[in-house]
Amino acid sequence: MxxxxxxxxxxxxxxxxxxxxxxxxxxxxxxxxxxxxxxxxxxxxxxxxxxxxxxxxxxxxxxxxxxxxxxxxxxxxxxxxxxxxxxxxxxxxxxxxxGPEPVLKALANAGTRGLTTMLPSSDAHVVGRLLAERFGLPRWQLAATASDANRFAIRVARAVTGRAKLLVFDGCYHGAVDDTLVDLVDGRTVSRRNLLGQVRDLGEHTVSVPFNDEAALAAALAGNDIACVLAEPVMTNCGMILPDPGFHTTLRRLTREAGTLLLIDETHTISTGPGGYTRMPGLEPDLMVMGKPIGGGIPVSVWGMTEAISDKLHVIRREQSGHGHSGIGTTLSGSAIQLACLRACLEEVMTxxxxxxxxxxxxxxxxxxxxxxxxxxxxxxxxxxxxxxxxxxxxxxxxxxxxxxxxxxxxxxxxxxxxxxxxxxxxxxxxxxxxxxxxxxxxxxxxxxxxxxxxxxxxxxxxxx
The missing domain is CATH 3.90.1150.10 (Aspartate Aminotransferase, domain 1)
Structure with missing residues (x-):
């Protein structure tokens, strides 16, 4: 009826x-x-x-x-x-x-081989190869959460471009990254209303534009001062918002013309397929982040970069003095237990x-x-x-x-x-x-x-x- x-x-x-x-x-x-x-x-x-x-x-x-x-x-x-x-x-x-069975098995084995050593485990090189093969970017690093991975990728983007500003889409969510916790209100980028302990104006270094608005995106990039655009290929936080036909092609063209890097956050859109949404329309990101599901429930995330960014990062690090203190990485990032579970997921779970x-x-x-x-x-x-x-x-x-x-x-x-x-x-x-x-x-x-x-x-x- x-x-x-x-x-x-x-x-x-x-x-x-x-x-x-x-x-x-x-x-x-x-x-x-x-x-x-x-x-x-x-x-x-x-x-x-x-x-x-x-x-x-x-x-x-x-x-x-x-x-x-x-x-x-x-x-x-x-x-x-x-x-x-x-x-x-x-x-x-x-x-x-x-509790996927391969992850439970990896956890059991990791418990007998050591959980964290601040050195690579025997799974490290295999995981690197699997990530490169699956997601298309040649160089990868591990973190504990997608929030961390986004922070690190943004820091790298700013370092290699020499620019401070970040562009995100209104309604986005990229974890607990300060720079992304903004809204677009009456044409202005402002700190989100309910943030606790916010002490600076996040709109100072972050620009927010509406998703699917090519004109607003072009205008924001025209100043050639944006280090990177951080985007989910499909927005999932304020509701599921799919890209208009051709939007991602325009996004990639405009970022390249402006000398701006494209950082894609696949944490939620990995639901698309084994290589994420990025491998379907060929977004060709400069940087990519994935969190939560990639470790089967274990706190682990990954972020990858192109060879060009990797080369620039090597030069920047050689020019630094002293050990560490780059603001990138935490002691438990890249641990043996993360690598074991990540390998199990890539080989046997995310099939x-x-x-x-x-x-x-x-x-x-x-x-x-x-x-x-x-x-x-x-x-x-x-x-x-x-x-x-x-x-x-x-x-x-x-x-x-x-x-x-x-x-x-x-x-x-x-x-x-x-x-x-x-x-x-x-x-x-x-x-x-x-x-x-x-x-x-x-x-x-x-x-x-x-x-x-x-x-x-x-x-x-x-x-x-």
Missing amino acids: SRPQYELSGVRAQLEQSAAGILETERALFASRRPRSEAQHQQSESGLFDGVPQHWMLDWPSPFPAIIETASGVTLTDIDGNRLTDLCLGDTGAMFGH DDAYRVMNARADRIEAGFKAVIAESGLDWTVSRVGARLEVVFSPRPVRNAAEARAAASDTIEQAVHLSMLNLGYLLTPFHNMVLVSPSLSTEEADGLVGAFAKVLARLTERDDA
């Missing part, structure tokens, strides 16, 4: 009113199923700030965080015995499932077969989501980057952060998220992104679509809810 299409402006108030009621019910249901999690979270003697290891763990729409006992494959079990099918996967930290399974399941989920949205009469879209999907509350794909913010609704997002969680499916707590692991079965993919149908039926207050 076909249903009339709602108009975005006319239905928003109705949907948000319905979502508010759903949230109240779902929060109570969540709490009733997790008395042990609630009690443990509320223990005043906990030495943790706000009772959690990281304060942002309270940003989930649940009344308190579920405390996880075990995580395996795509199954999470909390201390109250509730089981969840995980489509969040640590926001890509466990993109290939929790062509794994991506085939991930994309097949994502195909099924995408088709199911679109059918459910159409049946619900909602004029929403589904954005996708390989094994990563997101439902956008807009009748057409959004092209930049301003459009993504206008389409978003915290109330609807939270209601969908918590309803799905109570039905047994964990999505990311922001934008309700779905990340598909090779461990996800066809039945679990279909169950996710079925749960989504139930949630939309309630949200639109249909008779079949």
Whole structure:
């Protein structure tokens, strides 16, 4: 049975009113199923700030965080015995499932061979070769997180170009790198509103422009004073925003004309395929960063560079005096345990077969989501980057952060998220992104679509809810 299409402006108030009621019910249901999690979270003697290891763990729409006992494959079990099918996967930290067998084996072996020595392990040269072969850049370094890797790559870009400024796209997220924590407000680049302890104007050395805006990009680069453009090939933080046809070709041409380096952050878009999004359209970056998923859940990231940058970096380092103190690298970066897990992932986890399974399941989920949205009469879209999907509350794909913010609704997002969680499916707590692991079965993919149908039926207050 076909249903009339709602108009975005006319239905928003109705949907948000319905979502508010759903949230109240779902929060109570969540709490009733997790008395042990609630009690443990509320223990005043906990030495943790706000009772959690990281304060942002309270940003989930649940009344308190579920405390996880075990995580395996795509199954999470909390201390109250509730089981969840995980489509969040640590926001890509466990993109290939929790505890891949090759990584667990590497961890066990590393424990007997030493964890960190501040010297290369026997895996180092193999890892370097694998990274070069897979991602196309010839020279690589390791770090602990993508935030660190981005910091180091930016520092190198500034060193080899002799320029100070960085360009990012409005709505970006590249970890906890100070220079990138900016927003574009009324045409000005300003520090993000909620930053803690911010003591300088980040707009002094960072320029932000809208994604997909070739004219704004050209104008920003015209001064020939930008060291590098740092970009996700597909934006994933303010919502999933795909590049317009030809945008990346223009980005690469304009950066080269301006003598500006192109730094691509593939931390989230590695969901595209074994070589990331960069290997598909041939972006030809000068620098590249990847974090979270590349170590199977172990804190490790990588950053690579062209031969030309490597050569310039050698010259700069030879001109320095003294040992170290370059501002690049930490003692635990490049450790034996990182190299072992990274090698296991590259050789045995991040395989062509794994991506085939991930994309097949994502195909099924995408088709199911679109059918459910159409049946619900909602004029929403589904954005996708390989094994990563997101439902956008807009009748057409959004092209930049301003459009993504206008389409978003915290109330609807939270209601969908918590309803799905109570039905047994964990999505990311922001934008309700779905990340598909090779461990996800066809039945679990279909169950996710079925749960989504139930949630939309309630949200639109249909008779079949």
